[in-house]
Amino acid sequence: MKTHTLLMPLDMHLHLRDGVMLENIAPLTAYSFSGAIIMPNLVPPVTTKEDVIAYRERVMAAVPNDYFEPYMTLFYQNYDRAFLNDVAEEITAIKLYPAGITTNSEGGVSSFDIEEMRPTLEAMSELDIPLCVHGETDGFVMDREAEFMSIYELLAKNFPKLKIIMEHITTKEAVAMLDKYENLYATITVHHLLLTLDDVIGGMMMPHHFCKPIAKRPEDLDALLSVALEAHPKVMFGSDSAPHPREKKEACGCAAGVFTAPIALQLLCEIFEQFDKLDNLQDFVSDNAQRIYGICPEFKEVTLERRPFVVPEIYGNVVPLYAGETLNWAIESVE
Amino acid sequence: MKTHTLLMPLDMHLHLRDGVMLENIAPLTAYSFSGAIIMPNLVPPVTTKEDVIAYRERVMAAVPNDYFEPYMTLFYQNYDRAFLNDVAEEITAIKLYPAGITTNSEGGVSSFDIEEMRPTLEAMSELDIPLCVHGETDGFVMDREAEFMSIYELLAKNFPKLKIIMEHITTKEAVAMLDKYENLYATITVHHLLLTLDDVIGGMMMPHHFCKPIAKRPEDLDALLSVALEAHPKVMFGSDSAPHPREKKEACGCAAGVFTAPIALQLLCEIFEQFDKLDNLQDFVSDNAQRIYGICPEFKEVTLERRPFVVPEIYGNVVPLYAGETLNWAIESVE
Numbered sequence: 014m015k016t017h018t019l020l021m022p023l024d025m026h027l028h029l030r031d032g033v034m035l036e037n038i039a040p041l042t043a044y045s046f047s048g049a050i051i052m053p054n055l056v057p058p059v060t061t062k063e064d065v066i067a068y069r070e071r072v073m074a075a076v077p078n079d080y081f082e083p084y085m086t087l088f089y090q091n092y093d094r095a096f097l098n099d100v101a102e103e104i105t106a107i108k109l110y111p112a113g114i115t116t117n118s119e120g121g122v123s124s125f126d127i128e129e130m131r132p133t134l135e136a137m138s139e140l141d142i143p144l145c146v147h148g149e150t151d152g153f154v155m156d157r158e159a160e161f162m163s164i165y166e167l168l169a170k171n172f173p174k175l176k177i178i179m180e181h182i183t184t185k186e187a188v189a190m191l192d193k194y195e196n197l198y199a200t201i202t203v204h205h206l207l208l209t210l211d212d213v214i215g216g217m218m219m220p221h222h223f224c225k226p227i228a229k230r231p232e233d234l235d236a237l238l239s240v241a242l243e244a245h246p247k248v249m250f251g252s253d254s255a256p257h258p259r260e261k262k263e264a265c266g267c268a269a270g271v272f273t274a275p276i277a278l279q280l281l282c283e284i285f286e287q288f289d290k291l292d293n294l295q296d297f298v299s300d301n302a303q304r305i306y307g308i309c310p311e312f313k314e315v316t317l318e319r320r321p322f323v324v325p326e327i328y329g330n331v332v333p334l335y336a337g338e339t340l341n342w343a344i345e346s347v348e
Numbered sequence: 349m350k351t352h353t354l355l356m357p358l359d360m361h362l363h364l365r366d367g368v369m370l371e372n373i374a375p376l377t378a379y380s381f382s383g384a385i386i387m388p389n390l391v392p393p394v395t396t397k398e399d400v401i402a403y404r405e406r407v408m409a410a411v412p413n414d415y416f417e418p419y420m421t422l423f424y425q426n427y428d429r430a431f432l433n434d435v436a437e438e439i440t441a442i443k444l445y446p447a448g449i450t451t452n453s454e455g456g457v458s459s460f461d462i463e464e465m466r467p468t469l470e471a472m473s474e475l476d477i478p479l480c481v482h483g484e485t486d487g488f489v490m491d492r493e494a495e496f497m498s499i500y501e502l503l504a505k506n507f508p509k510l511k512i513i514m515e516h517i518t519t520k521e522a523v524a525m526l527d528k529y530e531n532l533y534a535t536i537t538v539h540h541l542l543l544t545l546d547d548v549i550g551g552m553m554m555p556h557h558f559c560k561p562i563a564k565r566p567e568d569l570d571a572l573l574s575v576a577l578e579a580h581p582k583v584m585f586g587s588d589s590a591p592h593p594r595e596k597k598e599a600c601g602c603a604a605g606v607f608t609a610p611i612a613l614q615l616l617c618e619i620f621e622q623f624d625k626l627d628n629l630q631d632f633v634s635d636n637a638q639r640i641y642g643i644c645p646e647f648k649e650v651t652l653e654r655r656p657f658v659v660p661e662i663y664g665n666v667v668p669l670y671a672g673e674t675l676n677w678a679i680e681s682v683e
Contacts, residue, residue, distance in 0.1 A: 230488060
């Protein structure tokens with residue numbers, strides 16, 4: 014039977030939440046990934062060294078073995094250099110949210126005043142702390158990411174030594190930025206390699222395909238596939254796997270987020286195989302991230318097998334993408 | 349207190365369904381409208397003279413008084429002239445659905461072969477039976493209506509004496525067609541004068557704002573408002589009010605349709621007042637339709653008053669648009 018082995022898979026954008034949810038879902042990622050960038054948009058957000066250390070301890074307590082590294086992040090605010098110097102060894106990146114743009118982002122940045130942000134971003138440049146950005150304006154839903162490109166440009170030009178990660182990109186405009194500025198990088202989710210707006214509202218209304226940024230147009234999907242499948246050296250896999258309890262996803266006024274953590278590698282094998290690019294998956298799902306972030310995850314070898322895998326209807330109280338559907342790849346072993 | 353009186357309001361695009369649903373909702377439209385074009389997409393669809401007569405009788409039985417005229421329609425198929433001649437006096441229009449494009453449209457047209465359609469459409473032209481069209485392709489959800497413009501052009505050019513109603517238009521492209529072909533007309537819903545895609549998926553996911561065609565971009569909303577507010581002589585109000593039981597609207601994979609029948613006139617007063625165009629509402633909501641369709645509805649005088657009106661949370665088992673919210677206009681009297 015056909016197999017494919019991935020070494021040290023990394024999820025460079027992951028929501029683990031807290032409390033009971035954290036305990037339910039962290040083991041699912043820890044099983045098949047060597048490490049993950051852990052997003053800081055808790056309630057309240059992670060903004061102090063003590064917060065980071067305590068959250069890391071809660072994550073590790075939720076994970077059943079030692080072979081998973083949570084790369085911790087701070088929630089972006091304007092921090093002073095002394096603080097950043099002190100917290101630097103505890104974090105891998107700082108995550109910037111425009112205020113109110115997505116789940117638990119109310120305390121984010123409300124205006125991109127470069128001079129106000131300069132001390133923080135210059136200190137981050139010098140300390141080599143990457144800036145992860147949720148790049149959306151508060152404009153029309155299909156334009157939010159494209160409109161944000163001018164802010165990426167402003168940041169990239171003003172802080173040429175700052176590594177800026179355009180998180181969970183969804184548009185051809187964001188793809189085009191990768192080759193325009195040396196210090197711009199990107200993560201791409203697995204669901205944005207599969208879905209367009211048609212899958213959200215083109216037939217029935219599908220809450221389990223609803224996320225922010227929303228899946229865009231067919232030509233955007235094509236642009237994302239082109240850089241993911243070639244494992245463009247500035248592109249990394251980041252699932253943006255975002256669990257919500259079933260009752261919040263299937264309610265009137267459902268919350269944004271797609272839960273893919275336990276099926277991401279299987280889906281990636283399926284997509285890369287479909288385009289005959291399986292050989293590039295290792296770069297996309299680990300090697301690019303290791304080089305960009307300068308991280309050395311512990312050894313983990315994940316072997317997938319090409320056989321039918323029925324996605325569980327639910328993990329705890331969280332419904333995954335493609336619940337109940339059959340994928341072509343399954344995880345065979347993890348060593 | 350400020351009041352506004354409308355004479356013989358008409359809803360030129362209405363779904364009344366059948367059975368218990370029909371009995372629940374027909375009185376809501378009959379209360380405030382003189383008449384309505386009744387859509388034929390039942391299960392099975394209305395395709396025979398007997399179907400039309402029987403459905404009309406069920407509608408009239410559900411309506412509590414004699415002051416409401418259901419303008420009946422047939423579900424478009426390729427019909428022969430003898431049949432059309434026979435059924436003509438029972439119907440006001442024929443409604444064309446591309447196959448599978450919306451609720452109960454499976455039996456619709458699957459290819460627009462003009463020569464196959466010619467006998468039917470020529471007979472309709474001669475009998476002066478208008479063709480109402482759900483104008484969407486099966487393309488990307490935001491492009492479906494704009495892509496359909498070439499089919500409208502084909503129909504308009506090939507059948508210059510056929511009155512073609514572009515139903516529930518949602519795009520600037522459809523608005524532009526009104527002045528391009530003499531025989532193209534349009535209906536516009538009240539929800540498409542209020543919502544964009546932002547209201548469907550821009551914040552949370554809102555099933556009660558989910559309909560087909562989907563609400564589009566801000567510039568499309570502006571184009572629709574411009575022709576509705578001026579009461580462009582080729583534009584009519586048609587609510588496309590489409591009831592679904594609450595459990596189907598709020599379920600995972602919710603059905604498409606917005607229910608506005610009992611609040612449409614109140615909302616229209618609010619919109620037209622907001623733009624200081626109340627004087628044009630009579631044309632939009634009745635006079636244009638009377639002239640275009642050549643119909644003479646029975647007298648009905650509806651007086652609205654500018655006072656707070658809290659939209660009921662539910663009508664029977666159907667949740668209306670803006671349930672629980674407060675509008676600025678209420679129906680004061682109907683005579």
